Amino acid sequence: MEARCPSDPALERHLLAGASSPLEGHVSACASCAARLEAMNRLAEAFHREVYPATLAAVQAAAAAHRRERLRWLVLGPALAAAVAAALTLTRLAAPPAEDAGATGGLGLTVLVQEGAGARAVRSGEAVDAAAALRFRIHAASACRLWILSLDAAGEFTRLYPGEGTGGAAVRGAVEIPGDAVLDGRAGPARIVAVCTPGPAKWRALAAQLKGTAAVSEDFVRAPPNAAALPAGATLASVLLERRS
Amino acid sequence: MFSRKEAVLTDHRDTVAELYRLHGPAVYRRCLRLLGQADLARDATQEVFVKLVRHLDGLADRETALPWIYRVATNHCLNLKRDGRRRGEGAALPDLDLADTAGAEPFPDRTLARQVLARFDAATQAVAVGALVDGLDHQELAALLGVSRRTVARRLEHFLDGARRLLGGT
Numbered sequence: 001m002e003a004r005c006p007s008d009p010a011l012e013r014h015l016l017a018g019a020s021s022p023l024e025g026h027v028s029a030c031a032s033c034a035a036r037l038e039a040m041n042r043l044a045e046a047f048h049r050e051v052y053p054a055t056l057a058a059v060q061a062a063a064a065a066h067r068r069e070r071l072r073w074l075v076l077g078p079a080l081a082a083a084v085a086a087a088l089t090l091t092r093l094a095a096p097p098a099e100d101a102g103a104t105g106g107l108g109l110t111v112l113v114q115e116g117a118g119a120r121a122v123r124s125g126e127a128v129d130a131a132a133a134l135r136f137r138i139h140a141a142s143a144c145r146l147w148i149l150s151l152d153a154a155g156e157f158t159r160l161y162p163g164e165g166t167g168g169a170a171v172r173g174a175v176e177i178p179g180d181a182v183l184d185g186r187a188g189p190a191r192i193v194a195v196c197t198p199g200p201a202k203w204r205a206l207a208a209q210l211k212g213t214a215a216v217s218e219d220f221v222r223a224p225p226n227a228a229a230l231p232a233g234a235t236l237a238s239v240l241l242e243r244r245s
Numbered sequence: 246m247f248s249r250k251e252a253v254l255t256d257h258r259d260t261v262a263e264l265y266r267l268h269g270p271a272v273y274r275r276c277l278r279l280l281g282q283a284d285l286a287r288d289a290t291q292e293v294f295v296k297l298v299r300h301l302d303g304l305a306d307r308e309t310a311l312p313w314i315y316r317v318a319t320n321h322c323l324n325l326k327r328d329g330r331r332r333g334e335g336a337a338l339p340d341l342d343l344a345d346t347a348g349a350e351p352f353p354d355r356t357l358a359r360q361v362l363a364r365f366d367a368a369t370q371a372v373a374v375g376a377l378v379d380g381l382d383h384q385e386l387a388a389l390l391g392v393s394r395r396t397v398a399r400r401l402e403h404f405l406d407g408a409r410r411l412l413g414g415t
Contacts, residue, residue: 012271044270055291063261063298
């Protein structure tokens with residue numbers, strides 16, 4: 001038995017892990033830990049008896065409201081018909097950020113804005129309607145795991161594609177991204193960022209690396225993303241949108 | 246029969262309910278530990294979980310969910326203590342007992358007074374509570390808070406220096 005009993009957070013992990021917990025040996029032989037676990041289980045029972053039924057509806061309603069807000073950005077639907085022109089904006093990692101530059105053989109991102117029955121490619125920095133519907137096209141020179149994120153003027157990254165899963169979508173070559181993203185109607189800069197990593201990666205971690213410790217401002221959104229902060233081998237492409245209402 | 250959209254929404258509600266059932270107890274225990282009152286902990290648990298479900302995939306990943314829950318719940322509850330909001334109950338919130346394992350820390354009291362804690366920024370408060378109240382070692386606390394051990398040590402030293410001055414200690 002270890003000399004020191006595990007901390008409360010460690011016991012929380014133990015409860016979540018169940019029989020596979022590495023602490024099983026210690027806690028099964030430690031009266032103090034057994035008493036702490038019993039107390040924790042009593043509080044869990046109190047939660048399930050009193051807190052959960054009284055608060056679940058509010059939690060679900062708040063989650064649904066947040067989801068609806070996100071869906072204003074991302075309206076996933078069936079793949080639309082063929083697109084029109086494309087404008088590749090490529091940045092390759094490991095080199096100085098050449099944001100929105102021409103093809104470099106890494107990752108290409110095309111942002112298309114719906115106009116009438118067709119769509120047109122957007123140049124980085126171009127003004128678009130604040131409620132425009134966007135579609136995306138990717139070209140990955142080699143197989144990788146893709147995330148498409150949006151960065152708004154508040155500095156918040158939002159996951160656009162894939163809408164589910166945790167490791168990113170496996171892509172290679174030219175890929176039409178299914179569905180479209182509808183801008184939320186607010187004016188100001190927004191940046192669409194595509195990141196492709198050699199293996200599965202969590203989008204939130206990638207967003208945190210891109211954000212770093214930078215102060216959030218419209219200038220931050222307009223500046224080229226700090227691609228060098230991403231994991232080795234990752235490629236990045238981005239397009240800046242100036243939303244006009 | 247559900248339409249596709251309704252089915253998706255129903256799945257989402259079910260997912261939220263399942264994650265709340267799974268992780269809610271940890272949030273509730275953390276809030277009760279810091280707030281000391283069941284009714285405040287219940288409300289805080291709901292508020293914390295509303296923050297957490299904005300990022301459902303983070304909750305679904307069991308490896309990383311608990312440290313994140315610890316951070317969000319700790320910061321939220323310390324904010325409640327600091328601000329003293331919530332129907333004026335903040336003034337009645339209890340001080341925090343120091344963990345037995347925190348005995349090696351040169352803190353001049355056996356409780357961490359709310360008024361002392363409130364003198365420091367949120368990041369320093371989280372470190373002080375983790376080290377002194379939860380009794381976490383620097384390495385575990387650094388992992389939970391997502392900062393370096395050096396940052397933990399520096400913030401704790403900053404807190405202890407300030408607290409000793411406030412308490413008239415050495």
